[in-house]
Amino acid sequence: MGMKISVRQICFILIMYTAVSKFIVYPTVLSHYSGRDLLFSALADFAVQAVIVWAVSFLCSRTDKTFFALLEGTFGNITARIIFGLFALFFIVCAVIPLFEQKVYVHAIFYDALPALSVFLPFFGFAVYAAAKGFQNIGRCADICLPIFIVSMLFIFAMSISEIKWDNFLPVLKTPAKNVLGASVLTAFRFFEPCWLLMFMGHFKYKKGDAAKITLSYAGGALIVLLFLAAFYGMYGDMAVTRQFAVSKISLFFPAIDLIGRIDLIALYVLEIVMLFAMIINVQLCVYCISKCTGYKNKTVISIALNAALIIMLILLDNKLSALITIWSKWMWIAFVLFANVIPLLAWTLRRREKK
């Protein structure tokens, strides 16, 4: 079987998409719950996920089968299809909050006056096209996004670094542990990267040491998020809880902006390309799961149906982002723990043939 995605591309995905998917509302929410100790909350979340990522990538070294094939080999075809159906639902759930966040973020950074919903709807034109693409496309998009990500992030960080006040983090660890860990649990629904890896399983050629590479890449993505959180909180301190769309705020006070205009917006526009690909990956994987579940091969049709459903959801729940975040953080985190953490670990118990 031709390998559709490479380990390098998976590493890029884990570095970039992990990072950019946590740049919009996540820092503000963490600041609210953990205050100056937000880095520890994030660290706790990332540490747990890194272990799962390592476990899944290590599982890849033990088998050359896909996750579907493993399920099929253990429980039979019908059960495998049902589980993939559940994963399809899970990926939709994963896509909802980023989608709603993107909608308001796009409105904030791209437009001054137009209604948020109408300006965001063209996104689904892109989503229909991209979601119908396979793993090869996901991998190559990650390749092409890497220079875009590096350039835009360097630009944003360079514009923000001089404004960071490190004493905003002092005194360290004075926030009650309950709040710090509570914040980790309440933001757990933003962590689903191990599931991506589970879906990529069997579609890439594992070589010795790849598990370490993949885990380190995830750690790299985590490090970027931590640096970003540090920059964000270091700049705003206690005011951070009032600053939504963190990524658009950290380069705001660059001294030269008065002279050169908000050129940081250009960097944000460039970074938005990576954000779009990061957001679409859940929809792409959902299409893959539905295709596996139903056996229906025409991904374009699935993609159209899926995006139509997302549009309807977006229209019906317009302006309900905070309510959705509350529901997701209070209830849906269980689903996230189950699908993104427990099932990937349980995948070790599946019957797997020895690697040839």
Added chain:
Amino acid sequence: MVTLEKNIKSVKDVLTSQDIIVFKFDSLNGRKFAVIYADGLADKQLLGELVVKPLKDAEKDAELGTVKKLLASPEIKDGTKISDAIKEISDGNAALFVDGEKDFIIIGLKNPPGRTVAEPPTQVVVKGPREGFTEDIKTNLGLVRKRLKSENLKVKMLKAGKKSETAVALVYIDGVCPDGLPERVEKQIEKNEIDIIPDSSYVAHFISKKPRSLFKRNGTSEKPDIFCAKICEGRVGLIVDGSPISLTVPYMITEDLQSGEDYYSLTYRATIVRILRVLSLLVGIFLPALYVSAQLFKIQIIPFQLLLKISSSVSGLPLSPSVEMFLTLFILEVLIEASIRMPNYVGLAMSVVGALVLGDTAVKAGIISTPAIIIVAFSAICLYTTPDLVETTTALRWIYLIVAGSIGPFGVVLLTAFILCYLVTEQSYGIPLMAPFAPLIKNDLYDSMVKANMYTLKNRPKVFKTKDRVRLKTQSGE
């Protein structure tokens, strides 16, 4: 016995045009001959020197074999069917008939009118070879052979066009070119039947698997040095008779960001110029769109002082920013088109009309603002830094402008993501268009945006998966 007249009649019955000349002559001993050729295509001087003059000594009863020996032409072959004679005459060669002989001799006298080898106007260099391809396939093949003397250089002659029967030379280096690639290209050409191939761009459509795409699938070059270099990397080249533009496949977009001169100048300079080209390309495509979307949707992008200038320029304009930009771009495209088509002697008047009447007066009249003209002019200059991509990039600039005017900056970002998503999986004969960036091929990056030293580029591009990978062997350590 077949008479000379009968043979001549057989040919003239088919080739009835008056420019098909029948030249009859006798040897000193009385043997009768007739040469039939197309006026203007065959070389009459050669005919006299290589055919008529030697045959003056022919004996009265000389047979076809003896006649053939007397001919001084290096390019002769026997002919038996009149249809072959007709084909060769149409192609520019001459058919020699001998009285009393059924068979005839084809003499290669083809010398169609054409220009001499000159520097191509589309690929001018300061440093490097200045020879360019002409419209004559033989000259072009000669220019290639002059540079590639390898025995492994293979040239396969094909015919394309039902009526034109245009010669197409498929050129590759055996052992370097991936297996099966020349056959695939050949098959792709043969699959298409068309009346006439006036230019290589027709063949470019045939060899493209997606001819309707905005993005081309083949490289082009007017210069034999670039053509040969591409062949040596493992590509297949196509030279089409009647066209000075050669084609190469597989194609990657990075090829068009490179210039032949990059390889003849300092690597640092080449790298800087390449980065400059990429930036120019991005500015050329995005600047008009960003300007319009900033004015319409997000004015904060523009620096305050500049904003004041712009607002003073655009105040009182009767047109919206997008319509204004659209109009300015339209004028620019018309000027470019007219300046290419117009005779040279109208050029000066054209410049005056374009620059002064349309530009200055339109601004003074308050129809178009100065920033719009500056942006459009700069965008046009930027796009011409990569002339091979101009067809695509100018179309993209229009599309981006429409999207920016209607959807705004988010539309511009979405369209970019869409194009990237489309391009990353597109291929030209199995080679990704976006290589070596997507998929990322580390070794090939040294000759993409950057131009590394020759010693770093010891191997041919990895993406082509050539059999013979090494292109530079050194005896020293370096």
